[in-house]
Amino acid sequence: MTTPTPLSIGPRRGSIACVGMGITLGSHLTPLARNCIETADVVFAALSDYVVELWLRRLHPDVRSLQPYYRPGKSRMKTYREWVEVMIAEVRAGRRVCAVFYGHPGIFAWSPHKVIELARAEGYPAYMEPGVSAEDCLYADLGIDPGRVGCQHLEASQLLFFERALDTTGHVILWQLGVVGDRSLGRFRTPDAYRELLVERLCADYPADHEVIVYRAPTLPIEGPHIQRMPLRDFAAAEFTGQETLVLPPAHALKPNVAMRARLDALDAVYGTGAEPTVTA
Amino acid sequence: MRDTVELLEAIGRDASLRRASPEELARALEADGASPALLEMAVHGDSAALTAELGLKHMHVEHQSQTGGHEEVDPDEPGDDGDDEGDEEPNERHDDTNDPSAA
Numbered sequence: 001m002t003t004p005t006p007l008s009i010g011p012r013r014g015s016i017a018c019v020g021m022g023i024t025l026g027s028h029l030t031p032l033a034r035n036c037i038e039t040a041d042v043v044f045a046a047l048s049d050y051v052v053e054l055w056l057r058r059l060h061p062d063v064r065s066l067q068p069y070y071r072p073g074k075s076r077m078k079t080y081r082e083w084v085e086v087m088i089a090e091v092r093a094g095r096r097v098c099a100v101f102y103g104h105p106g107i108f109a110w111s112p113h114k115v116i117e118l119a120r121a122e123g124y125p126a127y128m129e130p131g132v133s134a135e136d137c138l139y140a141d142l143g144i145d146p147g148r149v150g151c152q153h154l155e156a157s158q159l160l161f162f163e164r165a166l167d168t169t170g171h172v173i174l175w176q177l178g179v180v181g182d183r184s185l186g187r188f189r190t191p192d193a194y195r196e197l198l199v200e201r202l203c204a205d206y207p208a209d210h211e212v213i214v215y216r217a218p219t220l221p222i223e224g225p226h227i228q229r230m231p232l233r234d235f236a237a238a239e240f241t242g243q244e245t246l247v248l249p250p251a252h253a254l255k256p257n258v259a260m261r262a263r264l265d266a267l268d269a270v271y272g273t274g275a276e277p278t279v280t281a
Numbered sequence: 282m283r284d285t286v287e288l289l290e291a292i293g294r295d296a297s298l299r300r301a302s303p304e305e306l307a308r309a310l311e312a313d314g315a316s317p318a319l320l321e322m323a324v325h326g327d328s329a330a331l332t333a334e335l336g337l338k339h340m341h342v343e344h345q346s347q348t349g350g351h352e353e354v355d356p357d358e359p360g361d362d363g364d365d366e367g368d369e370e371p372n373e374r375h376d377d378t379n380d381p382s383a384a
Contacts (some may be wrong), residue, residue, distance in 0.1 A: 026293015044346055050337045070341045079345045109344035133352050157347035179343055183350045188341055221293035222323040222354060223305060243342055 007227035009110040014091035014124050017098050018105040018112035020131015023217045026050050028132035034059070034099075034128060044089050046083070046109075048102040048243065049219035056100060075185040084118065091115075091124050102219075104133035108155070108175060121217050135173075138245060141225035144171055156180040156246070159201050160194075166205045166252040174198075178242030182271055188242070195236040208233040213247040214240075237240035282314045285335060289319070 011158040017036040022028020037043055037059050046066040047053045057063045062087075069079045082243050090097045099105070106128050119126035135153070136166065140147065150170030158164055166172050179187060181194035209231045216226035228238050268274075283291065288310065292298045298309055303329035306323045315323075330339065 024293055026290040026295075027299060028293075048340055048342045050333060050340055051289060054335060055290050058286070066342060067338075075346075076343060080346070102342070110346065111344065131290075155345070155348060157288060158349065161347070161349035176343060176345070176347065179347060182347060185346045185350045188343070198341070220289055220322075221299050222289065222319075223326070 014094045014119075014120050015096050016087060016091050016124065017129060018116060018127075019098060019100055020048060020104045020128040020133070021056070021100050021221060022050070022132040023053060023103055023134055024132075024221055025049070025136050025219065027243040030129065030131065033129050033131060035211045036098045037100060037168050039096070041095040042097055044083070045088055046099075046101045046111075051220060054101070058127065060098075062242050070188075072188065073186045075184055076151060077110075077126050080111045080114070084115045085109070088114045088118055088122075091126075092122070095182070101131075104131045104136075106130070107133050107135065134245065137225070138173070138215055138247070141217065141227065142213060142215060142247065144247070146171070149254060154200060156179060157182070160197060164203075166248075168205050168248075169254050170250055172248040174246040177240070177244055177246055195240075199232060199235050201247065202232055202235075206232055206248060210251055211249065213249070214238045214244050215247055216241065216244045223276045239271050285316050285319045288313060288315055300308070 017031035017040070019036045020028075020030075022030075040060065041062070043056070043060045043063045044066055045053055045056055045063055047056065047061070053063070053065060066083050067087075069082050071079075080218070087097055087099055091224075099112060101109050101112055101114065112128060116126040116128060138144065146150070150167065152167050152170055152172045154164060154172070154174055156174040157180050159166075159174070160181050161183070177191050177195065177198075180190055180198050183189045211229055212232050212235055214228040214230070214235065216228075220226055226244070232240060232248070238244070258261070292306070298306060298348055300311065303324045307320060310323055316334055318334040322328050322331045328337075360379075
């Protein structure tokens, strides 16, 4: 394997790039993210599949997994702060740091945003390179175009902690179901009863027999997407590893905005409708 | 000969194999000398042997705390969502536009 030599851009100083590994091994890593990894002095890794971590270790001789910082009962916020501390310490030591997160490093991930903010505040170059996210895979595997009727993405617990309004005319997609309802931040999995409570909340907006989709993107390329369809009422009993996402398709048709359409009619009368003029014989 | 990790990465970047049927995948893997564990998972979806072969570990995938969760019972640090901005008790919060990691 040939490790690219980074271009010389002046005196050596610490820096950090937070990059996305993508979801599926071999399929999603961008050329730029790969180059960030290969040219770094040290690589930190927070990945979703141990095989992917094994592969990453072949790209660079100094890969440091962030997984050992997790501990049952320990607030995950403490874990994330520790991640920031170990990453920024290497930046301050003048090293070129690459932090690799599964999927996209800026989606449902606190420490990449925080370490970039901190590094920039201290005058170090710091940036984020996007990756293929679980959301991207979901659109492709389920055939959902978020531009058609819209998509509302929420961390699932917010539906239990807060009064959130759901737009049932678009897709509603709920994430981090494995820890739904956990206020301690110390659990890696909440009991099924917490998902039953989520169903109860969702039934305030959807009929219990509304078909929902439980989705998990494949991390290994010999797997297909994991897709389960079921009535909403049965969601809590779905096969569940903790990495699934809940998709609620639209329950209602879009309602025309009569007032705004009338305003548009008035504007069209002044500016034209944009349609081709009718050709008369 | 490529080992299991290399083979998996190679399949991931091969358009003809990434969407291949289990039978097609099995033929390609056998031709490449894949381990029985990798073949078992590719054909039958059973990861037990692959877990043993590679010493696979469980990975935690949550990289963000739940907005509005309590980090700990500490009256000086209520409802910290980690961003050090506008932290409040869950039942006092109605919006979190400061959360930098919302999708």
